[in-house]
Amino acid sequence: MFDSRLNRYVTIMEDHRQSSSNPTASIAAIQLNTENIQEPKVLVTGNDFYSFPRMDSNGERLAWVEWSNPNMHWDKAELWVGYISKDGDIHKRICIAGGDSTTIESPTEPKWSPKGDLFFVTDRHNGFWNIYKWIEDKNEVVPVYILDAEFSRPLWVFGICSYDFIKNHENNDSNLLACSYRQKGKSYIGILDDAHNSFSLLDVPFTDINNVISGSNCLYLEGASATHPLSIAKVTLDDGKFKVVDSSIIWSSSPESTKYKSYFSLPEFIEFPTEFQGQKSAYANFYPPTNPNYQATQEERPPLLLRSHGGPTDESRGKLDLNIQYWTSRGWAFVDVNYGGSSGYGREFRDRLLGRWGIVDVNDCCNCAIFLVEAGKVDGERLCITGESSGGYTTLASLVFKQTFKAGSSLYGIADLKSLKEEISKFEVHYIDNLVGSEDAYFKRSPINFVEKFSCPVILFQGLDDKIVAPGQAHKMHMALKQKGLPVALVEYEGEGHGFRKAENLKFTLEQQMMFFARLVGHFTVADDIRPIEIDNFD
Numbered sequence: 169m170f171d172s173r174l175n176r177y178v179t180i181m182e183d184h185r186q187s188s189s190n191p192t193a194s195i196a197a198i199q200l201n202t203e204n205i206q207e208p209k210v211l212v213t214g215n216d217f218y219s220f221p222r223m224d225s226n227g228e229r230l231a232w233v234e235w236s237n238p239n240m241h242w243d244k245a246e247l248w249v250g251y252i253s254k255d256g257d258i259h260k261r262i263c264i265a266g267g268d269s270t271t272i273e274s275p276t277e278p279k280w281s282p283k284g285d286l287f288f289v290t291d292r293h294n295g296f297w298n299i300y301k302w303i304e305d306k307n308e309v310v311p312v313y314i315l316d317a318e319f320s321r322p323l324w325v326f327g328i329c330s331y332d333f334i335k336n337h338e339n340n341d342s343n344l345l346a347c348s349y350r351q352k353g354k355s356y357i358g359i360l361d362d363a364h365n366s367f368s369l370l371d372v373p374f375t376d377i378n379n380v381i382s383g384s385n386c387l388y389l390e391g392a393s394a395t396h397p398l399s400i401a402k403v404t405l406d407d408g409k410f411k412v413v414d415s416s417i418i419w420s421s422s423p424e425s426t427k428y429k430s431y432f433s434l435p436e437f438i439e440f441p442t443e444f445q446g447q448k449s450a451y452a453n454f455y456p457p458t459n460p461n462y463q464a465t466q467e468e469r470p471p472l473l474l475r476s477h478g479g480p481t482d483e484s485r486g487k488l489d490l491n492i493q494y495w496t497s498r499g500w501a502f503v504d505v506n507y508g509g510s511s512g513y514g515r516e517f518r519d520r521l522l523g524r525w526g527i528v529d530v531n532d533c534c535n536c537a538i539f540l541v542e543a544g545k546v547d548g549e550r551l552c553i554t555g556e557s558s559g560g561y562t563t564l565a566s567l568v569f570k571q572t573f574k575a576g577s578s579l580y581g582i583a584d585l586k587s588l589k590e591e592i593s594k595f596e597v598h599y600i601d602n603l604v605g606s607e608d609a610y611f612k613r614s615p616i617n618f619v620e621k622f623s624c625p626v627i628l629f630q631g632l633d634d635k636i637v638a639p640g641q642a643h644k645m646h647m648a649l650k651q652k653g654l655p656v657a658l659v660e661y662e663g664e665g666h667g668f669r670k671a672e673n674l675k676f677t678l679e680q681q682m683m684f685f686a687r688l689v690g691h692f693t694v695a696d697d698i699r700p701i702e703i704d705n706f707d
Contacts, residue, residue, distance in 0.1 A: 173227030174256050175201045180218050180326070181208055190594055195221045195232055197256060211258050212250065217241070217595070219323060224280040228252055231264075231278040231286055233323075238598030241323040242481065242511075242518065247275035247288055249302070264302050265290050265309055274515075275300075276320050281333050281343045287312065287362075289320040289330065295515035297321075299331065299347060301362060312362045317351035322481050322511050332382040334359065334409050344409055346370075346387050348377040350512045353437045353451060353486055355391065359410050368410045372403055373417065376487040388418075392487035394434045397422040425490060433458035433496035435486040435504075440539040442508070442532045450532040451513065453486045454540065455495075455502040462499070470501040471550035471690050472540060474573070476533050476562035477504065478555070480521060480603070483512040494678055498695065501546045507532035507562070509603075525603035526569075526585075526613035529562045534572040550574060552685050555581060557637065557666065564615035564645070568622050574689045575625040577681045580634055580666055583616040583641045591638060616641070619648040625655035625688045625706070629677050631664030646704075655688055655706040 169178050174197075181196040194213035199206055212218065215234040219241070222231045230252055235245035246266035250258035265275040265288065273292040280286055286302040292309075297320040299312045320330045334344035342363035349356055355377040358369040374391030381388040387403040398421040404414040435453035442450045457470045464470065473495050477484050484504035495502045506512065507529040509521025520528050533553065541548040553573045555563040560581015567576045582588050589600045589610070604610055611617055626649055630642035639660065646658040659680060661673050668674055683700040686692055 169221060169223055171197065171223055171227050171256075175199070176209075176256070178211070178221050178223060178230070180221065181210075193218050195230075209256065211256075212248075212261075219326060220276070220278050222278050222280060223252075224284055224286075225282070226284075229280070229286075230258065231280070231288075233276060233278065235274075238602060240481075240596075240599055240602070241276070242274050242515075243602070244272055245274045245276070247278055247290070249286065262307065264288070265292065265300070276323060277328060277330060279331070279333070282335065283343060285343060287331075287343070287345065291515050299345070299360065312345075313347075313360055313365060313367055315349065315351070315367075316514065317349040317356075318512055318514065319347055319349045321350075321483075322479075324479075324481075327379075329379040329381060331360075332380050332387075334382055334405075335384060346380050346382055348380050348389075350483075350485075353453065353484075353506070353512070355485075357387075357389065359405075370403065370412050371415075372412065373401055373415055374399075376485045392485075394486060394488055395426070395429055395432055396420070397425050397488050397490075422490070425488070428493075430460045431458060431497045432488065432493055433502070437486065438503075438536075438539075440536050442535040450508055450536065451506040451510075452536050453484050453504045453506075454545070455492055455504075456545070457496050457499050457501055459497050459499070464499070469544065469547040470499055471685070472501045472503060472537060472546035472552065473685070474503050474505060474533055474537055474551070474553045476507065476529065476553065476555035476559040476566075477510070478557040478559045479511075480507075480509050480525060480529060480558040480562070481511050481518065483510045485512075491678065495682075498682070499692075501540070503536060503540060505533050505536050507536075522602055523605040523609075526561070526565045526609075530566045530569060533562060533566055534570050537572050550689050550691075552576060552689055554681065555579070558582060560637075561585075561615075564626075565613065567624060567626065568615040568618050571623065573624065575627075575685055577627045577629070577684065578642075578645075579629045579668075579677065580631055580637050580642075581628070582637055583614065583645045585614045586610045587638060587641060588636075591636070616645055616648065619645075619652055622649060622652065622654055625684070625703070627657045627659070627681065627684045627703075629659045629661075629668075629680075631661050631666065631668060633663060633665045636666040650704045653705050655703050657684060657701055657703045659701065 177198045182191040184191040194210045196208035216236045220233045230250045247264040250261040253259045273290045275290040278288040289297045291297045297318045331347040342361045345360040375393045377391040379390040389401045392398045399417045400419040402418050433455040492502050540546045551573045552575045553563050554577040556579040560578035563576045563578045628642045649656040679698045686694050
């Protein structure tokens with residue numbers, strides 16, 4: 169961020185000069201009013217990670233978030249405020265949130281209001297990320313609005329902006345905030361009045377909102393819905409700033425996609441029974457097969473493809489995904505599972521995965537499929553599972569430790585947890601330990617160590633430039649399944665890393681999954697003109 173008082177740029181810095189594997193993190197200032205290149209001035213250092221350096225409008229106070237290993241930000245973090253001297257150093261600092269050892273919280277998204285008040289999001293009271301305010305003269309933190317909903321999300325990237333201040337409003341006694349939150353699989357946005365503790369919902373075109381920016385008389389939203397791809401909407405407000413006058417999409421990542429709206433399968437948010445220490449529910453978005461040109465017989469139930477999302481602290485958000493529509497427009501049902509450990513449902517739900525990765529996620533995915541079979545929505549003899557990265561791990565673990573699914577596809581998935589740990593970055597170096605637990609669990613929950621328990625076909629997709637999950641994991645899994653005599657295929661892509669980017673490879677991956685499942689589980693002819701790859705132990 170720009171410090172106009174001292175004409176400098178304040179930013180997060182990682183210094184790799186002493187150690188590339190364990191760089192020194194800091195908040196530093198880069199001076200702009202000099203012709204000579206200078207070493208950045210370190211303002212704050214000593215902890216493992218920093219985020220959200222935010223300066224007040226006078227350039228006198230700097231807020232930031234910091235945390236240390238072995239925690240991820242969403243496990244435990246601290247919010248600090250530093251007072252800046254005339255020469256630009258921090259001469260005094262105060263811990264605003266997260267410093268009390270008796271309270272576990274993860275403060276995030278600090279922001280100074282136009283009136284000079286510090287707002288932020290934390291989960292100290294109800295386990296949900298809600299909005300709080302710091303009363304500086306009393307050094308107290310007070311809740312602004314409490315709701316069993318998430319007003320922020322896990323800090324995987326910089327620049328999250330879940331709320332912003334309304335500018336030029338008439339009530340000088342209040343701070344007005346445009347806030348987005350997620351509750352039961354859907355995003356909402358409204359105007360929060362901190363003086364009156366009131367919240368007014370706004371009618372906007374999105375059900376999934378990523379970022380919120382306030383304009384002079386409008387809001388700019390980055391989001392999506394079940395029928396809109398990732399887009400930016402301009403939402404014009406009335407003079408009172410509490411109602412929408414007009415909204416329009418001003419940018420779309422895929423404007424042509426809406427012409428196929430009649431083919432779109434709309435997600436049904438489902439809560440299904442599962443079992444974890446007395447907690448009996450997990451969640452998913454279910455997409456029924458949808459094609460205006462075809463109708464299944466009343467007796468037939470569709471095959472199911474279940475997707476386990478990555479992260480594993482990610483979330484299935486019910487937005488338009490043409491990968492999903494590829495399946496549903498061709499007669500498949502699709503379900504996107506938010507297993508225990510997913511974000512969007514509070515700390516308790518997210519923490520279910522701690523020490524139990526490969527157990528909770530696997531059980532929830534299997535229980536979701538069983539729930540859909542028992543509800544008469546899908547064919548129990550044609551259940552398939554897929555996942556990318558950590559979702560690929562859940563896929564492989566579900567196939568090796570359970571007998572629910574008839575086939576699976578893993579995209580750059582993890583087969584060997586110990587190998588993953590050895591190649592992980594500083595940011596995630598303890599993340600895997602927290603999810604897995606003991607060294608013994610690393611062995612017992614790695615699918616590669618229990619190939620003899622696999623009993624169904626598997627197709628693997630792997631980028632040869634992957635720096636997160638080494639290609640050797642896919643090679644090893646492929647050879648082991650081939651030697652066991654199971655139908656198996658491995659597709660490798662040169663020039664692809666952890667997540668495929670090339671359009672031809674994305675298309676090929678979708679098509680070959682469809683062919684693989686159709687030939688081995690679905691027992692139907694694919695309408696598209698696709699040349700299948702060779703399947704070991706089958707062709």
